[in-house]
Every structure is written in C-alpha cells, then in structure tokens.
Amino acid sequence: MAKRRANVFTPGLKVSPETVVSKERRLPIPGEVLVKDGDRVQSKDVVARTELPGKVQMVNVANVLSLLPGEVPGAMLKPEGEQVTKGEVIAEKRSFFGLFRGIAKSPMDGTIEAVSRITGQVTVRGKPSPVEVEAYLDGDVVEVFPNEGVTVRTKATFIQGIFGLSGERHGRLRLLAKSPDQSLKADDIPDDVEGEIIVGGSYADHECFNRVAERGASGLVVGGMDYQDIKAILGYEVGVAVTGNEPLSTTLVLTEGFGHIGMAHTTFDLLSKSAGRVASINGATQIRAGVIRPEVIIPLEETEAVEAADAAEEVVGIDAGSLVRVIRVPNFGRLGRVVELPPEPAVLPTESKARVLTIEFVDDGERFTLPRANVEKIEER
C-alpha cells in the first residue's frame, strides 16, 4: 500500500485581506423577508421581521372558582380567541340563585388562547413582540430562505478572533496602538471615540475596556487580556466559552488569547490598513457545538475586490514551510515556520508520546520542537 501521511488538521483562525464573506441572517421563528435576491443592503437595513408570540400566563379557573375542570368552559365570559385586559373578569360562578358570585380575572393584557376542560386552566397570551434581523454587512442579498431570512454576501477583509464578548455592532476602525506589541491603557483612549471600533495591540485591561465603553465606542479589538479582567468586566466568571449575549454597550474581540500576547502581525497590518473604514464586528464565541469565533469584517468597495476572491478556497493542513503560531506555553504566541514533521511520535518532557513538529521561529531563527496539537496555522493569503 502506498504510504499516505496523515495530514495535520489543527484548525487555525482565518485572517484574510480579501475574501468572500457570506452570512446567513435568519429569524428565530418563521416570519417575513423584506428584501429580494440581488438587492444591495447596508449593514443596518432590516432584512427580515417577525413577531415573537407573547408571554403566557396561566389562570387555574377551576381552583379559583372551585369548579370541576369540566365546568370551566361553561363559566367563561370570554371565549377562546377574545382579547382581554389586565384585571378584566374572564370567568364567573354564581351560586345560591345568583346571590354569591365568584370571579376569575385576567393577569395581563392579551388574548384567551386556550381553555382546558381536563385541568381547568385558562391560558392567556400577551401581545407579540417584534423581532427584526439586520443585514449586519454592507453587501448583496444572494439567497432568500422564504419566511426565514437571507444570505448576505460581500467581498471583505476578514479577521477571526479567538474569544469575544457581546454581539453585532458597526463602526469606523480607529488604530490606537503603534505596534502589535503595544499595551493599551485607559489613559490612551481619547474623548472622541463614540461609534468607533478601537484597535489596540498586545493587551488591554478591564479599566481600558470600561473607558472605551464609557466613551461610547462600538468595539475594542486587542491581542490579549487577562482572564481575570473578563470577570471584572462581566461581574461573573465565564466558565464555558459561550458568549455573545452579554449586555455590554461595547463589543470585545481578543485576537490571540488570555494574557499579554502580541497581536499577529498579519492581523495588525490588515487592521492598520483598514483604519478609517467601516467594519462589522461580533464578539459571539462558542467553542463547542458548531464553533463560532468572534470576527471583524471590513467590506471592500466593489472596485477593490479581486476576481480570485470568489474562487472556492482549498482547505489544506500544515506542511513543511507552513507559517504557524505556538498556542500553548512555552513560547505561547510566537510565530514560526515548519521545518520538519517527523511521522513517528516523540516523547515529550511530560513522558507523553505525541506527534511533534519542529519549527524555526520567525524572529530569531531558533528551532523548537513541540506537539503538533500546540500550533495553529496562519493563513497567508
């Protein structure tokens, strides 16, 4: 049998100057799609809308009026489907030739949805609440899912982060770090950042984030932050990396991880070049169950877009010559080029056996051998 080398598949983060970004914009429940295939949309345009059924309250009329459940439908003053207001009498019971009257009231404004003759419960449903889905990206509608939503596509610079907080926002990118290794401090944040997405370097702490938020910026993109600072921002510990719904006024995207970690040069260069442009940003992170990574998307003008960007992207593993980043101590965060991938497992200092690779660090040319699992590929297109 021909010997085939098992590819190394360590998922890396995508950082691309020009790529095609498609986003499905779907409603949580069926509703109305407001745009057509081929429409040009802006990030803030509403593309689909629906109404979320209102909250439900139950009234146990049988208990309230001391009736058998089967008698409840006969005692109803308001039939199924009728609108009621809070405090309105919905059922009554008269006894002793009408001398005594027991009543049941609606707990809220809404509609009588159901009357059960088995349990004696009456279901009142409140007013529906509207749900709208925005385009999120400046781009074209390329697919419509009837009653559900659309796909918006655009050519863009695309940067995936590793961890983030809070959801979708837009803003003009503003670079506040001079180099990818610079820490950003609260005092570095100017007054006039409202609506902007601030780009830092290697690190920011919670005070810096809070300053960015106080001054009304839409987002902060930075290499690292101490894990403890995430707790300081949220007031609780993030035990499992499922984020995106934090009620913050500013979105956070960490591009590298926890601690002081220089932002990858490619990432920093792309963000620098894009300074002043409008970007879409999302901090939502989910590392289990259908991975979601935080992202910065900077749509490109049509004229700038390249033909090749539309071509299907080939997914390749790590090979000799690949540019990789070390993603665990020691040497966490450093970049290197793969020089060797021995097929046989090697014994680590822990005495574990694992497949390893040898890299040559980009900055000082020194060689270092480490588990293959501890690197991620840096895309170079």
Next chain:
Amino acid sequence: MGTKDYANIRSVLATDCGSTTTKAILIEKVGGEYRLVTRGEAPTTVEAPFEDVTKGVLNSIREIEELRGRKFLTDDGERIITPQDGEDGADIYISTSSAGGGLQMMVAGVVQAMTAESAARAALGAGSIVMDSLASNDNRLPHEKIETIRHLRPDMILLAGGVDGGTIKHVVELAELLASANPRPRLGISYKLPVIYAGNDKAREPVAEQLGEKTDLTTVDNLRPQLENENLGPARDKIHDLFMEHVMQQAPGYDKLMAWTDAPIMPTPGAVGKLIEHAAKLNDINVVGVDIGGATTDVFSVFDGVFNRTVSANLGMSYSMSNVLASAGMENIVRWVPMDLDEQELRNRIGNKMIRPTTIPAELEELKIEQALAREALRLAFEQHKDFAVSLKGVQQQRTIADAFSQEIAGETLVDMMSLDLIIGSGGVLSHAPRRAQSMRMMIDSFLPEGVTRLAVDSIFMMPHLGVLSEVNENAAVEVFDRDCLIYLGTCIAPVGRNRPGKEVLRITLEMPDGSKIDKTLMFGQIELFELPEGEKAKARIEPRRGWDMGEGPGSPIETEIHGGVVGLIVDARGRRPMHLPEDQQERVAKLTEWSQVVQEYPDLDISRKAAAG
C-alpha cells in the same frame, strides 16, 4: 446493512467522535479470539473550516492504516472499505458520538422527586445532558416554566408524570405548558421538536390533543408505571432512536457518517454505560466508572445491580476547564499543585486551554496543573453523582423491626464507598496519563475510596467503541473488554477515620505471591506503595487502630485477598471523612511531594527517591 454475518466478523473498525478528538480502533480476530490491534486518532472536524465530522474519522483511520500497514480507505481516501476484501478494509464499521454538544434534553414530570427524577434518570441513562427538569411542584410559576422551555431550545423533551391509571390532571397541565411554550429545537427552525411521552397511560389522548400538532410526539410505556417501579427501557430506547433521526441529522457530516455505519450511532455516554453495567453484572460487583472528557464528565455506578449515570455538563478538561476553576475555586485547585504558582498566570493558562481545547501539556509543570484540575473535576462530578444516585423516592416501605435499627430511608444515596469493589477511569487525562501511578493517584484523591477497592483504567479509551460493538456482536465486545480494554492499576486500602499526625493508623501484614512476608505499620498522613504485579494476589491482614474502620467496625481487623496491578497496592493512611491535607502551604507542598515520590508519580522526583533509597 442487514445482509452481513455479524456473528463471524473478522475485523471491526470503530470510531468515537468526541468533542475534541476522534478516536479509531481496529479489532481483529487473532487465533480465534477478538483482540485490539491498533488505534489512531485525529482532531474532530466539526469546526470550520472542515465542518464535516467524517474528515476526522478518515484521518483517524488513516493513522490506523499507517500503523497496521493495511489499507482501510478507498483509493480516493473518501470512504471506508467494508466488508473486508482480502487484505483490505474491515468487515464492519461502527461509531459513537458526543461531538456537537452531544444530546441535550429537557425532562418533565409531575413530582420533582419522583416522576421528574425518573425521567431524568432515563434521559441520562440514554446518554443525554439534562438541561432542565420541570415538575408541577418545582416552585416556578407557569409563565416562568414556559419562558424556560422557550429559552433553552433542547434537542428533545421527555414528558413523564403519573402512575398508570392514576389522576391525569397534573400531567395534562404539563402538556398544556409545553403546548403554550411551543418549543423550538436547537438545530433547524423548520423541524418540529421531538417530544416523548412516557407518563400515565390514561393521559395519552389528552396529551396528544395538546402536543400532537405542535410537536413531533411519540408515546412509549410509562417510565414509572407504579411508584415502586421504574421502567426506563422503552423511554431510553426511544431517545436513542430520535437522537439518530433528529439530532444527528443536523450535525455537519453526520448524514454521511450514518450511511457508513453498520449499527446506529450511539451517544458516547450511552455506550460507555452499557459496558460498565456489563462489567458489574459479569462479576457481580459494585462498580463506579468515570469518563472525563473535554466538555463533560460522566459518572456511572452500579450498586447492588442498580445502574445510575450522571453527567456533569460543564466539568471537563478543555472546553469546560475554566468552569472547573470557577466551580471548585482557586484554593481547591492549588491545594493539589506541588509548587508555587502565580494565580493570574494560572487563570490565563486555564482560559487559553478553554479557547484552544486541542492543545496538550508539553512540560511537566503543565501536566501537574492539568492533573490538579482533573482531581477537582472528578471530585465535583462524583459529588453530583452521589446526590443523584438515590433509591426511589415516594415508595411506601414495609418496615420490620430490623429496619428500625438500620434507619434506611427512601431517597438515600446508593453510593456506599465501603462496599465499592472497583473504580474504572476513562477519558484522556486518566487513560493517557504518562504514568499509570498518576491515574491511580488522581482517582484515589478525588473519589476517596474506603476499605479495599480495586482501580482500573480504560487502557486507550475504548469503552465507547466496545459499548456500541456489543450491540452488534456481544462476544467480540466481551473478549476485547476483558483482554485489552481494562488495565488494572492495583488496589487501594484506606481505613476510615481521623487522627493527629504521627499517630498510628493501621498495621498491615502481607503474604506475597513468592511467599515473602511484609509487615508494616502506617502513621497518619502516610501513603505507602507495595509492588504487586497485575494478575497476582497477596493475602493481607489489616489491623486498624482504635477509631479506624476497615468495614468491620472501628478497630476490627480484616483478612482479605489483594489484587495486584501495574502500579500495585497503595495503602492510604491520610484519613477519610475527610481526608487530611495540611493547610499550611509549605507543609502541604512537602506532603504532596512525599506522596508523589512514594508512588513514583513524576519523573522529576525519581532521582531524589533513588537518592533517598541509596
């Protein structure tokens, strides 16, 4: 799929698609016996850019190809060759899965401590995570329950309630709640949410009236037909079916994977549970099994034939590592680390493992930290298990005068550490620890066995594979389980009691297999290791000192046979209820180092041990 002769298979390829790695094993019939031949693994590829679980499966099998020197994949590398064709391929291919978050369920019952608890037991037994357990008496208002149902978006709901022929009002009320919430499944908005009704048979019709149109309703036999009995089988089986039909269909690449397998894909914990139940039944013993994964930790127990499983959804060694820290607290993690640590740095390292879950410790210090976290994850998961594995509540007990003395009450934990015979550990951190002594120490420190307890690990994490194999060919599964799966680490002897340091705890006399005798007295706070190879036995007389109990009452000696293992016999005189760890940091580090040296846990301590011995 139906035409294969499963009784006479020559070779089996099996994979387990975990949330982090996909593990493949190859079993072949060698000289009339089924044996594990080799294994391979690769990162699970549910994540972008691959978003297709079969890529990881093929990669793991490619590693088997290399190691076995045989071809298992088609020339284009895109399919598994089944059945075996000459030297190529395997007769059958089977798989388990916990990728994509596994199976997430919500259960409901009338009384929290009775039918809702039975429903949770059925869901857990089937390998599910229970997101929430609703009950008529759970102290939440109806609208709060409805909000919860709407918010959680489970993969499916199991509705129980009422004994057969009993009152239907409460269970129909629950059905009304579900109908009002009109719950949506986690994946895919155009699907109806699968709901299994396993309650009072008299309520089937009114429940169907409520839920028949809004959900994909299936009815099975009542899981608590009488208060005294549970009948969890039909509900469990239906959960497995629906898991295949609905949940798996939604995960990336599973439609392809399902077409490849010769038996339905089982949720990983369901398959592991099958194997543990089997081990307990086969040897008529009490067993605790644990499978510590990247996201979750499963604990299984069989005490006096009663099987229980719990899953601690957010205790694990990668995705959930930060949650182990949050749940246990920094001081509980640090108490197991035999060195000084910068807390800020430690938090960052743990956070980075959470967001880059596939990385592995490359240095010894990192390994020690991971093993400290594992101790706490295991401890917390086992505590949750003890709280859940209880006798049926709500049962009228016939009492005799003898019961009045034993004070047994319904709802007490079934987990009795003194009567526990065997602990089986599984999952990366236990199965792949570089030294087996590390696994044994981790399990002793977190489970705190009492009396005489054997310990074993799943050699290479193949219990899930064997669990699903037993569905196809039980004989093959049993043979491989006995010969290749379990590695006996040895036995732990731990008397129950407390004392002051320096006081005697017990005297042990061992008659070794070669006829030699060992006589040793242990002081409080000491651990001692006696080498006793796997497969060998020693006769032991253990005399606990006053106030110390080996199961026969304080101070009473016991005589027993001790089984060996790859580590040997560990006598643990650190006390129980609770175990004693010095509070002073320096003293504690010294003790941790001493215990590690005694059992030869880490390579950096080997030299000093040799020096000390010399």
